[in-house]
Each structure stands twice: as C-alpha cells, then as structure tokens.
Amino acid sequence: MSEINREAVAHLARLAHIEMTAEELDKMAGELDVIVDSIKTVSEVAGDDVPATSHPIPLANVFREDVPGATLTNEQALSGAPDAEDGRFKVPAILDEE
Template sequence: MSEKSAITSAEVAHLADLARIAMSEEELSSLTGDLNTILANVARVSEVATEDVPATSHPIPLSNVMREDVVGETLTAAEALAGAPAADGDKFVVPQILGED
C-alpha cells in the first residue's frame, strides 16, 4: 500500500468528529491501524482479481433444493387448543402485553 492511500490519524479524527463520536488518542491510533490493514487487504485482493477470474460469491456452485409442496395432515382447532393454558372458543388466550384494552 502506498503512502498516498494510507489513512492518517487526522483523517480518522475528522471522520469521528463528523460522526460526533468521541475518541481517545489510543482509540484513534488503534482504528487508524485497523483501517490501514483493511485497505492493504483490499488492495491485495484487487491485485489478484483479473478479468479472466469470474466474480463469485461462493467457491462452489449453489443450487436451490426444493421439495414438492404437498398438503399433509393438520391439527383440528380442538387438537391445537388441547395443550393451551387458556382458550376462548376456537382461539388461544394470551396475556396482554401492551397495557391496552
């Protein structure tokens, strides 16, 4: 990575100020190093990526595996409500959580 593309502590401090994030000198120094490491890694990947290498999101091809949508047995309302702590007719009764009537 060239000196031109390196991120300085002053630039990180300026961005932190714009974002209204208070940072100590130690945090600025650490974040500056981390950002420069990220830039260096991106630059390395950019060097390797060529036109003859296709862009991919996965190293192996993926395909969707779908099963047939078949209607199966379902519970009746009575069966579904059999294990419920409280029921009103064919509906579950649950505790009120919003404090509204």
C-alpha cells in the first residue's frame, strides 16, 4: 500500500497554499511514494554499525586564516565612482526622506 497518496498531497498543497492540477497531484504522489519507499529500503539495510551521514565524502573545514591584507585608500575606492561627496559614494535617494 502506498504511504503517499493523491489526497495526502492535495492536503499538504492546501496547507502550503500551493495550487496543483490533478495531473501534478498524481505525479507528485507517485514521486513522493518512490522517495518514501527508497528511504525505507535504505533504513532496513543500514544497521547499528553504519554511522549516520549527510554526505558520502568526509568534509573538513576549508576556511583560510583571516589575515588582513592590503586595502584601498578612500581616494582609490572612490576613483571610479560616477559621483562622490564628502568622501562617500553618492547615490540617488530611494526613500522620501532627507
């Protein structure tokens, strides 16, 4: 018996405020049922000696050391700006405020 049926998908779609056609409901129910069955199969095979994992390849932190480097001077940063004022980039106002 299928764990996921068309009615369950329609219910979830209503809860999520997602409009789905009859064809989409049927397709999604089939796809979700295959996913649930696949997870069941893996769960049956994975025993206590198989550690849980979220990735098949062990990952390590690949961040570099945070070392400050050369930075631009204020004049260098503003040199390519189309407009600047008081040592800052000047841009058009987007709010009706002063």
